[in-house]
Amino acid sequence: MNMEFDEIRPYHDEELPQIYEELIADPAFQQVASAVFPEVPFEALAQKMRTCKTKLEFQKAFCYTILKRFARDTTQGVTLDLTAQTDKTSAYTYISNHRDIILDSGFLSVELIDKGMDTVEIAIGDNLLIYPWIKKFVRVNKSFIVQRALTMRQMLESSGRMSRYMHHTIKDKNQSIWIAQREGRAKDSNDRTQESVLKMLAMGGEGDIIDRLIEMNILPLAISYEYDPCDYLKAQEFQLKRDIPDYKKTQEDDLKNMQTGLFGPKGRVHFQVASCINEELEKLDRSLSKPELFSQISALIDRRIHANYRMYPGNYIAHDYLSGTQAFAGHYTAEEKKHFTDYIDQQLARIELPNKDIPFLREKMLLMYANPLTNYLATRTDNPK
Template identity: 40%
Template structure:
């Protein structure tokens, strides 16, 4: 097996925390971020004083990050719920694979819940496209993030993928550290959550045995993340329209705006549902076609759990009935909840200023697709 140097992608070690924190606290842009977050200079100075005393990742997450997330949940949501985590072994390292709705909060809130339940926080996969400034790289690596490099030529991208695959496998099987990774590259923008085969193929790059043995040792646990109000819903819809109709790709600056918006915009209720570990018993793959078939089967197992465990809110049911022009789920929402969502739709039509004939249908699908997906697996 190739021996990799993970220094360019790994999170910071505890021995590096003091020095990296010192560099971070001297960064002028990070100072502006803190001022934006805490609103006044005395509070920022107090926060900086606390951060200077941090000497380990666990201390940083257990004191500062935990309190920050607690404050965000209280300020921007109607509550954070969690199911299924009690079934997990607190000493077993897992590979958590979830649907991806928010750049920052999906992994951050998962770790918040894991920490509350007495488990060691996960290492987080993050794309290098988000490392727009030096302070962001320091911040995420101080919080157990590792880097997935995406903007590379094909040959270099293949080598980088192999390195990430090996890092994930080593973290789980040797270092006994859990990992979080999204089921797809980039956030779901249309409400249709689907595991990409390419993510699983990347994980399989470090597998030296059969498909079943290789994936079983990763202890994959699907996680369903359900936000009552879709994070950056209008922004994501605009991105889709710009790509499909105008050929305009989002920029790194767009990602930065989404990171901030996702944190501070209202989210309604939030629920994380932890599924059961994925276990397979495939025969040895005889060729690439069979191997790809096995990987697609694993992807479907993950999707099935994510769909089944997804929490459907009144907004999802209203959107489905409006989209299908029926009253199938009228017992799932009140007249007030229906009116509230209809106003949201009207506001979206005003704010998304594009001459697209199916604009309302697109917006409704963002909220209705989770219902459609759940029906697929519950009615099968």
């Protein structure tokens, strides 16, 4: 058993009984579990936990049920299209745009279970592990930890270890992984793959950069939410950053974003898997400089994600509003336009700032809905798969 990964990996199945007992004894966990399952006595939940012998059994017994409820109560349906994923038994690295802190990976795993497949291991930043029980819970739930606030040297060591862990997970455990294409969510929905994520992935494995990334079986994944419950919080953050040069989000802000994302209405939600990029990686010129190589691979992943967005009326309405045209009027009705503009007004009203700059905030919110369409349209010219 490789001890190098002990600090960051999900728990091994044989470790679960001990962790269950620690969670069951934690008053904060008891409180949350009782709030999520108010109809079930906590002792019954504890007994049910103790019967789960594997992480997947735990996920199916608890997380699946909770996430299905969120899908039922806060969306108009979650769908996953896997047609581009040729082999359902291989392990892949799903690299996706990032909309919701918890639900991007959560809904993906639920949809995979419904298709008779295994769930994914999830990369999660340690800045979100605010309480001890959360850190334990996510590691039971197949998450591995991305360490954040580190010195440059620590960051290099941490990235190398995480890369080796991910290669080990794909190659040796045959276990798929989900990772966001960038650190944190793209606040304006202009989704771009951070080259630092690819550099980290290329630290582990064998051979040159291309060989190491081919080993990861990268599947770009496009996630499309009709409505982003956190849109007004993201707009608010834009104004705070504009007005306060050294503005930093607090733990309380992270908690509010998680809570709003979980419980807010999302409309329709779609996950579209693009084809694996290995063939395109093979065609790249291996003699290119590292910066050029990473730049080309980032662009390749971006095109795959952008080309596979699902568009909703709001995307077209926002684009027309910002361009001052009726270019996409054929994609929505007058009723849909009124509904969307009313929605934007309602969200703007939720922003609590002493000096609300409404025109600025409105533009930022509309950009969040227009940018996916702008990026989608840009891919129509080079026709990726």
